[in-house]
Amino acid sequence: MGYAYTPGLIIAENTIVRKVRGLPLKGEVLVRIGQRVRAEEVVAEAKLPGEVRPVNVASELGIVPDELPDVLLKNEGDPVAKDEPFARTRGLFGLFKSECRAPIEGTIESVSAVTGQAVIRGRPKPLRKLAYVAGTIVDVREGVSATVEAPGTLIQGIFGLAGEAVGTLELAVESPDAVLDADRITPEHAGKVIVGGSLVTADAIKAAVAHGVKGIVSGGLNDADVRATLGYELGVAITGEESLGVTVIITEGFGKISMAGATFELLRKHSGRLASVNGTTQIRAGVIRPEIVIPLDDVPATQVNGHEGGGVLRVGTRLRAIREPYFGRLGRCTAVPPELETLTTEARVRVLEVEFDDGQRAILPRANVELIEA
Amino acid sequence: MPDGDNIDTILATDCGSTTTKAILIEKKDGEYRLITRGEAPTTVEAPAEDVTRGVINAVGEVEDLTGREFIKNDAICCPREGAVGCDAYVGTSSAGGGLQMMVAGAAQKMTAESAQRAALGAGAIVMDALAVDDRRQPHERIERIRSKRPDMILLSGGTDGGTKTHPVAMAQIVAAAEARPRFGAGFKLPVIYAGNAEVQDEIKRILGEKAALYVTENIRPQLETENLGPARGKIHDLFLEHVMAQAPGYSKLMGWTTVPLMPTPAAVGLIMQLIAEQEGIQVVGVDIGGATTDVFSVLRSDRDDPGSANVFNRTVSANLGMSYSIFNVVAEAGFENVMRWVPLELDERDIRNRIRNKMIRPTTIPQTLEELMIEQALCREALRLAFVQHKAMAVGLKGVQQQRTIADIFTQAATGRTLVDMLGLDMIVGSGGVLSHAPRRSQAALMMVDGFQPEGFTELAVDSIFMMPQLGVLSTVNKRAALDVFHKDCLIRLGWCIAPRGTGKEGRACMRVEVRTDSGVESHELVVGELKRVPLEPETKATVTVTPAKGFDVGAGPRQTVSREVAGGVVGLVLDARGRPFAPPEEPAPRLHKLAEWNAALDVYPAV
CATH class of the missing domain: 2.30.30 (SH3 type barrels.)
Structure with a gap:
C-alpha cells in the first residue's frame, strides 16, 4: 500500500498550547514560573527607543556647520526639555542672538560639524506584551520572554486579517454552509468572537466593526470583499498589522466554501468559552497561519504530535x-x-x-x- | 583539494527557501556531465533549525540514486576517501530570505542608484534605497531602517572630493536608527561605507560605536566612473561572516565546502557572465520563482559602441512570483492585463478567488488546461513587469557631463539610457518551475516571447532543472566543468524568435523569411498579426534571411535585409509578425480569436 507525506492545518480538540510572548528588544518580564495569567494581563514590557528628530542647527542659526561646537549650549548626552534652547549664537555686541530650540523632550544624541545637524532622541515609549492566552507561565527568559501554557483547542485557519484579539466564542449562523451577512450581526455580539459558515461579506465585517465584535471566523471570503474591507489590493499574504477594528480568520479559502464540519462542530461545542484569535498570516518560508485558541482548564489534555499539520497520506x-x-x-x-x-x-x-x-x-x-x- | 583537471567528482548544492537541491557532476570520457540530482526540504527553520540536515537529505537522495556514498560521519566527505565522497563540494544559498539589504546615497539617481546596482549584483534584495532627495523626512528614513531590519546597509554618497555633508547626514540617520540585524541578537548591524573618501574619519566617528563599520573604496569615485567591485566583494565577505554565520547550521556547512558559499543570485550572475564572455553575446536571464523574479543581463556598456566592455546587472522584483507572490502580479499588472493572455472567457470574481487560493496554498499545481492557461498568463505579466524594472536599473551612469556639438543634439542619447537594446540582444534564458517545467516547450517559448517581446533575432533557452547557481559557484573552482555541464545538461535551446520592430495594419505584409539548410530552402511570407513556427531540429544549422516590409526593422534599419546563421532548438524558429510593441486586441471576440490562432501556430496547448 502506498503512502505520501502531505501538509495540512492543525485542528486539535485537546492539546497543549504554548505561546512564547517575546519582547522585540530587551525589557522586563513581569511574571514568574507557575503564575496563572489572564489573556489580557501584561506579562512583559520594554521601552522602545524614542523618536529621533534631526535638527539642522546651522541652517536655523544661519552659521556654517563647523561653527556648531561654538554655539551649542548642551553637549552630546545632555537632556533637553521641549522648546528649551540648546544652541545660541553670540549675536552682535550681545544683541541679535538667534536660538535653536528642541522640538521634543529628550537627549542630545549627536551633533556634527560637517552637516551642522544635531540629533535629539525623545523619551522611550513603553511596549506592553499581553499573555494573549489564559494559562500558566511555564518558562521565563529574563528580560526576553515569558511562555504561557494552556490545555485547550487549537484550530489553524488558512488566511487572516489583523492581529491578536480575545472574546467569548458565539455562533452567528446555524450551519457551516450559511452565509454570514450584515443582518446576522447584532449589538449582542459586542466583544465576542463570532462564527460564520461558508462566507463572510464585506458588509458583515463593517457591521462587526460597528458593533464592537472582536473576531470573525468563517469558511470563506471573497477576494472582492478583502479589497472592499482594506481599501487596497493586498498583494502578498503577509498580514496581521491591519487596523480593521476586528480580527478576521478564514478556515477554508477564498470564495463561498462551507466550513469543514469538524471545525464548525468544534466551535459550536465551545460556544460561550473565551477564545484567543490571531489573524496574522505569513505565507512565505517560515509560514505563519492564523489561529483560534480556546483554553480548556477543565478538560484533560492529550498532546498532539509536535505542532506540524499534515501527516501520511x-x-x-x-x-x-x-x-x-x-x-x-x-x-x-x-x-x-x-x-x-x-x-x-x-x-x-x-x-x-x-x-x-x-x-x-x-x-x-x-x-x-x-x-x-x- | 585536487585542482583543475584532477577533479573528477563534484557535488554542488543550492539551499533555497523551500527546497535544497543537490547535483552530482562527473568527468566521463574527458568531459564533465550531470550524473543525477536529488532534493529535500530546506531545514533552516524549526523543527530542524540546521541547514545541513536538508543538504544531507538531498545528497542522500543522490546516494540512493547512484548506489554510492558521499556522506561520512554525518558530513559531506570531501576530499574523496577511496570510493567515498567527492573531489570538490560547492554550495549556494538563498534560504532564510537570502541577503536583505538597504542602501543609502546622496542623490537618488546617482550614488544611491550605484549603491543599488552594487547590492543587487552581489545577490541582495534591496529593501529600500535612501537618498537625501528621496522626499522623505529624516525621521521617516530612520523609522524605515528600524522597521525593515536589513542584514546590512551599504552607505555611499559623494564623489571623492565632492559633497561631504550628504554622506555624513546619511551616516547620522543610520546611527540614529540603532537598527539590529535580522539574525544574531546582540550583534551590531554591519554597515559598509563606500562613499566620498574624504569623510571616512567623520563616518567612523559617527558609526564606529553604533554599527559594525567597514570602509571600502568609493563606488562612484567620479561621476563618470562606477567602481562596484570592492563594495560587492565586501558584501560577499559580510554575507558569510555576519549573515550566514548567524543562520542555523551554516557555520558547519561553510566548513564543508571547497570554496566559500555564495548567495544564489550572485552565482547565477557568474555563470551568465561566463557564457556571455565565452560566446561573445549579449544575454538576458530570468529566474521566476514562487516569491521573487530575478532578471540578469550581460550587455554592452555603450549600446552604440559594439566594442565596449560588457556590464553585468541584476534586478530582483521582490514581490513578483508564481506562488507566494502570485496575487501581487494581479495587483501590479492589473486583472485585465493578465486576462488578455487567457484564450477563454471567464468570470472575474471566480478567477480572482482562484488566484488568491493559489497564494494561500502555494504548492498546488494546475490540474486542468484552464488553470494552466491562467498561470501561464500570470507568468507573462510577471516577466513583463520584472523586465520593465530591469530596464530601468540597467542603465548608463546618470549625471555624467556630455560635450555636445550642434550636430549631436538630435542623435546623442540622454545620460541614464537603458543598456537593454532589444535589437542587439542575442539570447534570453528562462528558469524557474513555470518555464523549466512547462508541459510543452513551446509554452515556455511563447511565455518568454510575450513577456519580453524580443526584437530582431533572439535565441530562446530554458535552464532544464535550475542548476545555474551550482554551476556559477563551480565556475570559480573549475570553469571547464561548469561550461561542459551548462551546455550539455543545463541549457535547453528552444530555438530562435525572429520579430521585426515596428507596427502595421493587420493583414498587411510584414516580412519575408528564407530558411536555408543542407536539405533545401524554405520561404515564408508573413503578414502583420501572424505568428508561425518553422521546425528546425536542435544542432541543425540554418541561414535565415529576413526582409522586413515597410515600417519594419530587424536590426539593420527599416526594410533592410538581415541574414544570420542560427542553430535549431526543440521548438524551432518562431516567426513573430505581431509587431513591436504589441498587445493582444482589446475587444474580447477578436482577442480570443487571435489567441487561439497564435496558440495553434505554435501548437501550444493540446486540443480539447
Whole structure:
C-alpha cells in the first residue's frame, strides 16, 4: 500500500498550547514560573527607543556647520526639555542672538560639524506584551520572554486579517454552509468572537466593526470583499498589522466554501468559552497561519504530535481537495499509485485516487490535497 | 583539494527557501556531465533549525540514486576517501530570505542608484534605497531602517572630493536608527561605507560605536566612473561572516565546502557572465520563482559602441512570483492585463478567488488546461513587469557631463539610457518551475516571447532543472566543468524568435523569411498579426534571411535585409509578425480569436 507525506492545518480538540510572548528588544518580564495569567494581563514590557528628530542647527542659526561646537549650549548626552534652547549664537555686541530650540523632550544624541545637524532622541515609549492566552507561565527568559501554557483547542485557519484579539466564542449562523451577512450581526455580539459558515461579506465585517465584535471566523471570503474591507489590493499574504477594528480568520479559502464540519462542530461545542484569535498570516518560508485558541482548564489534555499539520497520506485517509476543479470537496483516499500520471495539462505528476463524500471518484495530483481529521 | 583537471567528482548544492537541491557532476570520457540530482526540504527553520540536515537529505537522495556514498560521519566527505565522497563540494544559498539589504546615497539617481546596482549584483534584495532627495523626512528614513531590519546597509554618497555633508547626514540617520540585524541578537548591524573618501574619519566617528563599520573604496569615485567591485566583494565577505554565520547550521556547512558559499543570485550572475564572455553575446536571464523574479543581463556598456566592455546587472522584483507572490502580479499588472493572455472567457470574481487560493496554498499545481492557461498568463505579466524594472536599473551612469556639438543634439542619447537594446540582444534564458517545467516547450517559448517581446533575432533557452547557481559557484573552482555541464545538461535551446520592430495594419505584409539548410530552402511570407513556427531540429544549422516590409526593422534599419546563421532548438524558429510593441486586441471576440490562432501556430496547448 502506498503512502505520501502531505501538509495540512492543525485542528486539535485537546492539546497543549504554548505561546512564547517575546519582547522585540530587551525589557522586563513581569511574571514568574507557575503564575496563572489572564489573556489580557501584561506579562512583559520594554521601552522602545524614542523618536529621533534631526535638527539642522546651522541652517536655523544661519552659521556654517563647523561653527556648531561654538554655539551649542548642551553637549552630546545632555537632556533637553521641549522648546528649551540648546544652541545660541553670540549675536552682535550681545544683541541679535538667534536660538535653536528642541522640538521634543529628550537627549542630545549627536551633533556634527560637517552637516551642522544635531540629533535629539525623545523619551522611550513603553511596549506592553499581553499573555494573549489564559494559562500558566511555564518558562521565563529574563528580560526576553515569558511562555504561557494552556490545555485547550487549537484550530489553524488558512488566511487572516489583523492581529491578536480575545472574546467569548458565539455562533452567528446555524450551519457551516450559511452565509454570514450584515443582518446576522447584532449589538449582542459586542466583544465576542463570532462564527460564520461558508462566507463572510464585506458588509458583515463593517457591521462587526460597528458593533464592537472582536473576531470573525468563517469558511470563506471573497477576494472582492478583502479589497472592499482594506481599501487596497493586498498583494502578498503577509498580514496581521491591519487596523480593521476586528480580527478576521478564514478556515477554508477564498470564495463561498462551507466550513469543514469538524471545525464548525468544534466551535459550536465551545460556544460561550473565551477564545484567543490571531489573524496574522505569513505565507512565505517560515509560514505563519492564523489561529483560534480556546483554553480548556477543565478538560484533560492529550498532546498532539509536535505542532506540524499534515501527516501520511494512505488509503482511507480523509482529505480535502484544495485546487480546481474539485476545490473544497471532501473525500477519502482510495489509492496512492507510485507511478507518475499524465494530467490533462500533459504534466506528469504523482497522484492519488479519491472517492468524494457523494460517491464520485477522481484522480488528483498529490500536491492538490490536504489531510483533515476524521 | 585536487585542482583543475584532477577533479573528477563534484557535488554542488543550492539551499533555497523551500527546497535544497543537490547535483552530482562527473568527468566521463574527458568531459564533465550531470550524473543525477536529488532534493529535500530546506531545514533552516524549526523543527530542524540546521541547514545541513536538508543538504544531507538531498545528497542522500543522490546516494540512493547512484548506489554510492558521499556522506561520512554525518558530513559531506570531501576530499574523496577511496570510493567515498567527492573531489570538490560547492554550495549556494538563498534560504532564510537570502541577503536583505538597504542602501543609502546622496542623490537618488546617482550614488544611491550605484549603491543599488552594487547590492543587487552581489545577490541582495534591496529593501529600500535612501537618498537625501528621496522626499522623505529624516525621521521617516530612520523609522524605515528600524522597521525593515536589513542584514546590512551599504552607505555611499559623494564623489571623492565632492559633497561631504550628504554622506555624513546619511551616516547620522543610520546611527540614529540603532537598527539590529535580522539574525544574531546582540550583534551590531554591519554597515559598509563606500562613499566620498574624504569623510571616512567623520563616518567612523559617527558609526564606529553604533554599527559594525567597514570602509571600502568609493563606488562612484567620479561621476563618470562606477567602481562596484570592492563594495560587492565586501558584501560577499559580510554575507558569510555576519549573515550566514548567524543562520542555523551554516557555520558547519561553510566548513564543508571547497570554496566559500555564495548567495544564489550572485552565482547565477557568474555563470551568465561566463557564457556571455565565452560566446561573445549579449544575454538576458530570468529566474521566476514562487516569491521573487530575478532578471540578469550581460550587455554592452555603450549600446552604440559594439566594442565596449560588457556590464553585468541584476534586478530582483521582490514581490513578483508564481506562488507566494502570485496575487501581487494581479495587483501590479492589473486583472485585465493578465486576462488578455487567457484564450477563454471567464468570470472575474471566480478567477480572482482562484488566484488568491493559489497564494494561500502555494504548492498546488494546475490540474486542468484552464488553470494552466491562467498561470501561464500570470507568468507573462510577471516577466513583463520584472523586465520593465530591469530596464530601468540597467542603465548608463546618470549625471555624467556630455560635450555636445550642434550636430549631436538630435542623435546623442540622454545620460541614464537603458543598456537593454532589444535589437542587439542575442539570447534570453528562462528558469524557474513555470518555464523549466512547462508541459510543452513551446509554452515556455511563447511565455518568454510575450513577456519580453524580443526584437530582431533572439535565441530562446530554458535552464532544464535550475542548476545555474551550482554551476556559477563551480565556475570559480573549475570553469571547464561548469561550461561542459551548462551546455550539455543545463541549457535547453528552444530555438530562435525572429520579430521585426515596428507596427502595421493587420493583414498587411510584414516580412519575408528564407530558411536555408543542407536539405533545401524554405520561404515564408508573413503578414502583420501572424505568428508561425518553422521546425528546425536542435544542432541543425540554418541561414535565415529576413526582409522586413515597410515600417519594419530587424536590426539593420527599416526594410533592410538581415541574414544570420542560427542553430535549431526543440521548438524551432518562431516567426513573430505581431509587431513591436504589441498587445493582444482589446475587444474580447477578436482577442480570443487571435489567441487561439497564435496558440495553434505554435501548437501550444493540446486540443480539447
